[in-house]
Amino acid sequence: MPKESKPDVPAAGVPTAKPTINDVARISGVSKKTVSRVINKSPLLGQATREKVEAVIAELGFVPNLQARALALRRNFLIGLIHDNPNAQMVLGVQEGILQTIRDTEFALVVRPVDRHSPRLLDDIRHFIEQQRLYGVLLLPPISENDELAALCRELGCTLVRMGSAELDDEAHLVASNDRQAVREAVAWLTGLGHKRIGFIAGPTGFRSAYEREQGFAEGLAEAGLTPDPALATRGDYKFESGYEAGQRLLDALPRPTAVFSSNDEMAAGLLHAARERGIDVPAQLSIIGFDDTAIAAHIWPPLTTVRWPIVPMAAAAAHKLIEPSDALSRQALFLSDLVRRASVAPPEA
Incomplete structure (x- = not known):
């Protein structure tokens, strides 16, 4: 009578099937949320924990399944930058801050200019958020001052942060300057x-x-x-x-x-x-x-x-609040501006 075949026994608890985030969490002895933070390069982790989880990820050859996670969350890993701002340099600075934060993470940036005077503004943004299935949005001034737009994002379950020159929202959803x-x-x-x-x-x-x-x-x-x-x-x-x-x-x-x-x-x-x-x-x-x-x-x-x-530090903080909404309150909300003295100022002529 042929012997019954036995399944492969993984060494040291390492699974033989394609590894999942649950496997990484179990072997590392941490939660799935901690593994997710390691994947997203969150700065809220201790170095020892980060290195331990990264070692397990490398050992297992674990690769995050973005499509599966997106389906589970009903969101893509996209940060939307929505603006109607004539200052191109300012918009570029915001993009730089966001990209600094999401570099080496699973997140990507999508930029959407709009016309704040359009009667279809809310409908257009609703369609944009739903079509892209955004994970979160950063609203630049002056549309960040539109309370109806902020309410729309909340209605759609889309995390938002509002950038401005005054306190427009609670600290979890705000980066502002003085x-x-x-x-x-x-x-x-x-x-x-x-x-x-x-x-x-x-x-x-x-x-x-x-x-x-x-x-x-x-x-x-x-x-x-x-x-x-x-x-x-x-x-x-x-x-x-x-x-x-x-x-x-x-x-x-x-x-x-x-x-x-x-x-x-x-x-x-x-x-x-x-x-x-x-x-x-x-x-x-x-x-x-x-x-x-x-x-x-x-x-x-x-x-x-x-x-x-x-601009860049504000945008970077905003991006952190978007990709780690549970820790948004730990991020700075008020940023202080300072005077940079160069050669265009002198005392008046006598």
Whole structure:
């Protein structure tokens, strides 16, 4: 009578079939959630635990089955970046921060520009989230300020984080900066140098960042005992061309300002171009401060003094909150901007 065949016995508890995340967790002596964090390169693990789980993953030859996990979660491992922002440098900075976080993880980034004025905005975003089966979304200003849009994401069960210049949500779903305070401090520096006729280029209506920076400018003047001059205030749309046009208006004022604060670097660069055309020396005859500290600030001449908006760290923190929603509260929500002093500012002429 033939002997009954016996199944292969795995050595040291190692399975012979295709390994699963359950096998990795069992052999490592940790939970499936811990294994998932190792796979996603979460920084919330101790080094010893990470190395132990990684060793088991390598020994088993375990490869995460993204399709199976996506089916189980009813979500793809996609982070959606949704924006209607005219500042291309800002959007690129956000992408850099997200990609830093999801590098070497199973997550990928998909970018969706939208028109915030479209009557179909909510329908279009609903279709986008449902079609892509997004794991989470990062909403950039100004659409991050749209409470109906945030409610839609929650309705669809899609994790969201809102980026802004003020507190728009609870800390688990927010990364924000202190724009008002940062601008107020920048104006205090100008007045401390002796500037009294300070022009202002506001950002576009409907942006909370524009509002916060405008309030910070007004508060900075008030603290120095200065009264705002309507002839020294104008508005742009965060683009270079609007800064150039705003610069023409400000430089036509008599007497013209000795310094100008621009609500972003792109418009500040446009103002600098307008000043150069008129033969106005920057900073000897006109000091300029921008906001954002995008690449253009360091690349123009003279290099631009600007308020650094911590775009990349904010976006990186937002991405962590999206891929690890259970630990979102452990991530920083408020980011402080600081003044980067370069060669575009000097005391006013005597």
